[in-house]
Amino acid sequence: MNVDEARFILNACTRADLEHPDADVREALRVAEADPVLGAEWARQQAMDRVVAARIAGIQPPADLRARILAGERASLPAVSRRRIVLAWAAGLAVAFTGGGLAWYWNRDTPTPLVRSLTDLERFRADMIRFLEVEWDHAFDLKAPVAGDLVKALAEATDGMRLELPATLSGLPTYGCRRFRWQGQDIALICVQPEGNGSVVHVFSVSATALTGPLTPDGDPSGMQTGPWRSAAWRTGDRIYLAMSWGPLEGLVPAG
Amino acid sequence: MQELVDLHHGALYRFALGLSGSEHVAADLTQETYFLWATKGHQLRDVTKVRSWLFTTLHREFLALNRRERRFPQDDLDSAEASLPMIEPGMMDAMDSALVMETLHRVELNYRVPLLLFYLEDMAYREIAVALELPVGTVMSRISRGKAQLRLLLQDALHRNDSKVIPMPQVKPIRSQMS
Numbered sequence: 001m002n003v004d005e006a007r008f009i010l011n012a013c014t015r016a017d018l019e020h021p022d023a024d025v026r027e028a029l030r031v032a033e034a035d036p037v038l039g040a041e042w043a044r045q046q047a048m049d050r051v052v053a054a055r056i057a058g059i060q061p062p063a064d065l066r067a068r069i070l071a072g073e074r075a076s077l078p079a080v081s082r083r084r085i086v087l088a089w090a091a092g093l094a095v096a097f098t099g100g101g102l103a104w105y106w107n108r109d110t111p112t113p114l115v116r117s118l119t120d121l122e123r124f125r126a127d128m129i130r131f132l133e134v135e136w137d138h139a140f141d142l143k144a145p146v147a148g149d150l151v152k153a154l155a156e157a158t159d160g161m162r163l164e165l166p167a168t169l170s171g172l173p174t175y176g177c178r179r180f181r182w183q184g185q186d187i188a189l190i191c192v193q194p195e196g197n198g199s200v201v202h203v204f205s206v207s208a209t210a211l212t213g214p215l216t217p218d219g220d221p222s223g224m225q226t227g228p229w230r231s232a233a234w235r236t237g238d239r240i241y242l243a244m245s246w247g248p249l250e251g252l253v254p255a256g
Numbered sequence: 257m258q259e260l261v262d263l264h265h266g267a268l269y270r271f272a273l274g275l276s277g278s279e280h281v282a283a284d285l286t287q288e289t290y291f292l293w294a295t296k297g298h299q300l301r302d303v304t305k306v307r308s309w310l311f312t313t314l315h316r317e318f319l320a321l322n323r324r325e326r327r328f329p330q331d332d333l334d335s336a337e338a339s340l341p342m343i344e345p346g347m348m349d350a351m352d353s354a355l356v357m358e359t360l361h362r363v364e365l366n367y368r369v370p371l372l373l374f375y376l377e378d379m380a381y382r383e384i385a386v387a388l389e390l391p392v393g394t395v396m397s398r399i400s401r402g403k404a405q406l407r408l409l410l411q412d413a414l415h416r417n418d419s420k421v422i423p424m425p426q427v428k429p430i431r432s433q434m435s
Binding site for chain 1: 282286294351361376380400
């Protein structure tokens with residue numbers, strides 16, 4: 001076993017491994033003892049690990065959790081989710097009826113303006129930022145340098161997801177695509193490499209039915225900055241697209 | 257059941273808190289895990305696997321809650337980096353539980369999950385692999401990378417900790433994967 005192999009094993013060794021070491025762990029420890037550099041590194045690593053473990057161990061569960069478990073109660077999460085769905089439907093219907101009625105009353109002599117609510121879009125945008133920063137494992141379902149190949153693969157894999165990227169994006173080199181679920185919807189992600197600025201443009205696509213409060217169809221992106229992320233959304237056909245990047249998006253997404 | 261709760265509910269809660277970042281969700285995930293044990297635990301024949309079963313179940317419930325699906329094969333990770341970033345002097349004293357947990361929650365999920373089980377300290381790395389249904393080598397690699405990320409994030413957090421505001425991680429999600 002060489003030093004790198006020993007380091008690799010020791011990094012993963014838990015207290016349980018050290019208390020009851022198997023042959024690999026014993027050999028890694030022997031290598032660490034014989035190599036002063038690795039030995040010192042291992043000692044610092046252990047010190048750090050002990051502190052982190054102690055801080056985590058200091059977190060106590062809620063006082064009533066044990067009693068709730070022993071009472072055989074089911075967690076509220078699934079029920080909350082169902083309630084939220086029902087409440088969301090009810091709220092949506094109420095808003096639709098109330099908003100529609102008011103719009104008809106106030107604007108009955110003028111053309112009814114398109115209702116423009118970004119509430120769902122904002123939630124979508126925030127969740128996609130979280131996906132990029134926290135949840136994504138940075139793996140692609142398919143890597144390909146051409147957007148058309150990714151669009152085709154997504155259509156085949158999803159039984160009907162037809163993406164239409166604007167020419168300003170579809171002509172650029174791509175890294176790959178990823179599909180995942182959000183709010184019960186299939187989300188497609190295509191990562192594009194714009195020329196020159198070194199950034200990546202992440203283009204998410206979701207069915208337009210997933211977001212109430214429609215964007216203006218076919219254009220009019222609503223640009224926004226959230227932390228380092230610049231983003232713009234637009235709708236093409238029956239899908240809404242959200243582009244996000246640390247770099248500029250001007251000239252890449254449909255103009256308003 | 258009572259003994260099982262006393263033995264593991266604290267560690268399960270801490271695992272769930274590290275996964276979800278929410279005390280409420282962590283409590284619910286822990287509670288749901290024991291509910292599932294009460295209804296399905298009798299199917300487990302090897303009683304020595306109870307702890308792994310509980311952690312596996314909680315992890316699955318968390319993933320289901322996030323509605324994450326992986327219908328395509330994943331690119332596996334390369335071997336872990338040979339060396340980790342250095343620990344700065346004084347760094348450890350400045351860390352409290354909240355800072356550690358908040359920072360852990362910023363580690364990428366793939367690395368965070370085995371890293372949390374590592375820091376709960378009860379499981380050997382081979383048992384972590386069983387609980388997460390992953391190859392042992394993958395678990396070791398992810399623990400190693402997770403530690404590297406955690407150190408960087410902790411250093412960053414501690415450097416900016418004057419106002420107790422933890423900065424967002426410097427995420428460049430794609431480029432390091434593309435070469």
